Amino acid sequence: MTFLGFAERLTAGWRDGEQPAQVDKLLLHAFLEDLRQAYRRRVWRPGDWRRTAYPVLLLDGVEVDGVGHTLVRLLTDVRNETGRNDPLLVVALATAPPPELPGTRPLREADDAYDEWAEALPETRRLRRSAAWLVALRPDDEDATPPPGVVPPALVAPDPPWWARRFLPAAVAVVLLAGMLVWADSRWTLDCHPTPTGQVRVQVLAGECVGYSDTAAQVFNSEPGQERLRAVQRRIFAQNRAAEQVWRRSDQRRPCLTLVYLGTLTGNRTRIDEESYVSEREELEGLATAQYALLKESAAADGAALLHVVVANGGRQMRHAGPAVAMLERLAHDDPTVLGVVGLVESRTSTAAALRELNRVGLPVLAPTLSADRMDGNSSLYLQISAPNSAQAAMIETYARQVLRVTEAHAYFTTGEGSSLTEDLYVGTLVDGLRQRFGSRLTRLDEWSTGRRLTAECGYRGVLVFAGRWSEFDGFLRALKECGNDPPRHLVADDSVNRYMANPGLRASAPGNLPVTYVSKAALATCAALRAAQAARDDARGSFLTWVGADDLLDPPRCRDGAGAPVGERVSLAYDAAMMMVRALESLAARLRHADTGRRWEPRSVNPVGVHAEVLRQNVAAGYPGVAGVVRYAPDSGEPVAKRLALLRVARVPDVAAEPVEVFHCGAADSGPDPGCRPV
Template sequence: MRRSELPKRELISQRQSPAARERLPPGGLELFALLARLLRRPRRGDRRLPLLWLVRSDTADLMVPLRRFFGQGPRRRVPHAVLDADVPPGAGDVPALLRELHRQLSLEAFGAARLRFRHYPLADWLMQQSFTLGVDADDSRAALVRRLRDRRGPRTPEALPSGGDAVSIVSQVLLWLVRRAVPGVVFRAAVSGRVPVLGRHYNWFMRQQYLAPRQSVTFLGFAERLTAGWRDGEQPDQVNKLLLHAFLEDLRQAYRRRPWRPSDWRRTAYPALLIDHVAPGNVGGELVRLIGDVRTETGRNDPLLIVASGGQPPPDLPEPHPLTEAEEAYDEWAEALPEMRRLRRPATWLVALRPDETDTGPPSRGGVRPFSAPDPPWWSRRFLPAALCLVLVAALGLWVASRWGPGCHPSLTGQVSVEVAPSGECVGYSDSAAQVFNNDPGQDRLRTVQRRIFAQNRAAEEVWQRSDRRRPFLTLVYLGTLTGNLTRADEESYVSEREELEGMATAQYALLKESAGADGAALLRIVVANAGRQMIYADQAVAMLAGLARDDPTVLGVVGLVESRTSTARALRELNQAGLPALAPTLSADRMDANSRLYLQISAPNTDQVKLVDAYATQVLKVNDAHVFYTTLEGSSLTEDLYVGTLVDGLRQRFGPRITRLDEWHTGQRLIDECGYTGLLFYAGRWSEFDGFLRALRECGGNPPRHLVADDSANRYMANPGLRAAAPGNLPVTYVSKAALATCAALRAAQDRRDDARASFLSRIQADDLLDPPRCRPGAEVQVGERVSLAYDAAMMLIRAVESLAARLHHADPRQRWEPSAVNPVAVHAEVLRQNAGQGYPGVAGLIRFTADSGEPVDKRLALMRVEQVPDVARAPVGVFRCGVADVPGPAVCGPA
């Protein structure tokens, strides 16, 4: 089957009425089959389109069916224009013919988006501009610039305001800038050709080849040459070719296919130009010649199909082909085109066709179905961008939901970096109230202290700015477990973390109360960071903090870490790799300092805790045997829980055979065998199971074990009034305390003996504008909290080290501004150890001393506190035994408190 047979069958309408049929010359159907073939745009690439010259016949006129073929498509019509070279405006000159062609093709009347032109309208507009002869060249150029700038619409000149209030004047000036000044600057940049993004259509005129644009240097000079009067010195043929080249360039750009613009792929049919009464000597023949010349000279194809109808073809054409051989004529032309273009043969792009005069058969009486542009690909339909946007929005929503969520989202204010962990916890850091960790019921006090810290952050920044940035300014990160515990709606489950934050807030508050003229007193900003339950997301949080430290040179250390676990050890190693010192107020697992050379521990290690318990058992209780029960949180083990693991190992080594029972206790396990036990019953587990342990002992009734002692983790339970309320009332408990020197009674006694450090601490925690509620006030005795003083000591150690470094840096000029990059975290750690090398650091919770090769404190004070009835929250615990030194170095003796 020949290629033309299928299109011919499609073109023959079986439903047309006889009135709609035209008498076609022999071969007419072959011509329309070729046109249908050429108009269909390939899915990939583009074809070269010829200039079809139809020789008019005396027996049949093809113009009527051609017009119906192009102009009466049932759905999406071919963009086309119909011109008559003998009737105005077609009978005018080439610019007039192009103007009419532009008008017809610009109509939105073809069932698709209209063709947009940028280069041709500008060139045509310039040719219609005229200036008075004899006018100064500078004035002519200025007038052209004004017309070009205002070409898109007239603009009323805006005058600057001459009076009114300040707000009115400012608004008028801004309005003038928006309407006149800014557009003028943008226009100048566009026509200059120096800004690649702006004025691309201006730059095109300077890159094309007609009228030697480089002789004008700038676009404005070239544009001036196109205006009336100035154009008289140019060759008319070159001017016409420039106009035509600009017109074809607009068509090329309209028919570009860009992957990121599906609308480009909806143009499935080439535009067509139908010209009647074309002759070699008239304007129609001139336009056909110019189109062929521009295609050959520029070497660029365009998507315009031209069908010219005239009495005689150009003399430089070979003998026209019969209409019956239309497809063969096109194939022959397409094969010879590359060689003809290379040789620049006359009429390279022309294919002449004529009715076959030798054909004696009757003219074809078949009707011609109007041509419709093919349907665009499904993925270029108009619904696709909307659907794609919906998919992207949905995907973005899912990604945001997986990364952030309610109460866990980034902020434009402050330094906030958070993500939702797989468990649903909000992990990351924040220094502003835009992100407050933990929105669970019952955790109001935890949120309150965070907001207090963030408010003091703003105050510290303001004080630093008012001091002309002379005071040292540092940032400490609190890294802890702020989410993940299962709690009742009325249960405060993060007492220890809240207390540590209160301790750091107290240190921050103390610095804000320093005199405005104290240039050497530091100012503290605190970043609160959450590593999730059991610190399991410590790796993720530390990675975020490492990025913060790289971007912010004021970040000099990390305080917190809360629990001694393998995840905490990994976090320490990563903090060490990031060069950040880590100060742990309450970690006590043995040899945690092996994970970081920048680690410092405020509390005594488990080795010292075991010594304390052993001394108490032998010196006070006078017992030899012991029962030890330990616990770990669900999903954990002794290997992962370094605190419980090293504590149990220490008890084994210290007590040896005196431990007659060593068991892991689980929730729900009965302890009736321990009723009336006269030896040491030691709880070596986590605070979260201590409540269940006490409930199990309730079965003993009036015969409880005589000597129940708990490790220092139990102080987190003892600090929680809600949990203690349901404990057995007849069961006394003794537990290890790391801050017995910072109870309300101890602080008041220190105040009486004029201990300035503890007296100052006491006055701050009693203040109205810091802790909620204030602590140690007479008549409303609210205990300090085990960890408030420990976190306060950790923060103050780093602060004093920074102040010491700042004093040395500012020795030559005490009025010098503080430069955050002048010190680094490693230098601060070294300064802490240097200050500690003598008498140690006098902390509120006891003297802190380190050796040169260890981050664990030496002989740090530990004590045993006793409560006679656990539910009696109002009565303060009483110290019964202690080990370690309090204020001055000396023998680390143990004895009654």
């Protein structure tokens, strides 16, 4: 018989054929089972422990063969037959008690009767006596009627324990909420918090918002003066949405990839009117330009890839690159379109550690501006777009000897606040390169710090080399200002100074009578060079000039009407890094499409290591034709071979409107043999 069939037999009108006593016992047993469950105590539910007494059933006027008598008898039978405990205490009031009831006591002795019953309960239960579960009282004429609402003390439930009081859940909830708020405040702020939209994972570390985002719900750096940095992030995020829409409209035929930009987007000390993240902003503009160019491809170009960009912050000087990479590892695991990382900005030991972690994760790194020597030793998946510092030092020495006709040099280096020469791999390897190239002709090599005077360099006729970080270059120029009309004859600065030269606010207050020559890694991508290339029908550089001058991309548009804003040193380098990965993916996709008749692009058909290998395979023939110069690699190195470097000269640093003039260059502009170094 099924349960429903059994229940039907017990319904009114259907149970007439059953034995009434058995039906009554079943119903009473069910009632007692409900009480057992209701009064069960569970540790994880403090409310259950508020019940400190069993319920009491008061039967008044119990007499032989009456309803009360029948109920008492049934209770005794059920409890004795099942042997199970239940929380019901029965108090029977009987003037002439039935034989099943124990001896009665006067009502006024209810307290003593209860105590005797509780003491004898274990023994009477063991013997299964009929009255084991009963307390019988006898009302006498001498009993005084208690006032309304007064209950015998023995039947008054004790107070619940303090940890079961009603205030406890509220107190626990308040404490937990406060703890969660404190914990959340230590991890997130109003401008640094996770969001349910897009791919966003961030955490506050040492006051900096570290993590990644691909949506405008989380834009890095809310400091005053960094509006252009925020604007290019929003442009990238808007193009992310546009790329996704184009991919869906193409019936998911076009290959797509995600590149992560990992940079230093917070932590610099800056004035309200000072843009302190020029390099990062320019590299992001390069990625935005690559996105834009791919979005402009024909809708019928199924082989043209689409680019999705995730912006990630490793904190000041990449100090929090470790936690950022840990977050990116999870992203790469969840999203098969993540094929590489672009950026890293500064060559430091923390950056090297991040490279090792990214290599462990299996993500290739394309670094637009890193140039410390032997950075590729930290990752077998590392590709550098810029020439190493050894090439930079060699160019400076060659320029001094061949063009300036001087042999002696003085060099000063800086590493920035909170860093040392050991930690700063960029400065450390550049200083080593200058030592090797100049040898004994480097007659002075000192560390310069803010406040140190440089009057000893006044009138110096050799080459004075600034081999430090851009953040100290302004102070270095001010120290040379003391020379008045007798400045050093030849001041040459490293490529880090590009960040200073791209900052109009800093240049405006620089000494006006001191010309500066500085290293450029992208002289082929200045506005003048791009216009000349476009006139010579150079498709790659001509198209790049068209993109950066578009109305709906960069703000402001670059190289417009012969006098627009300059394109920026790092825009083309980041563009080249992104497009190298894009062309490699398109090549793999074309081969897969030829082998597979399927129409949709399957992201898991390629992997990051495979795309890195394809970049190197394509590079074997003639190198990648980058906007900032051809990029070629030796088979066993991630450093480019004969990559174009140049020296630019400004006659007056405060003259922001005047374009720098190229005076010397080394390396190849396009495919072909290395032309060496030559003046312009």
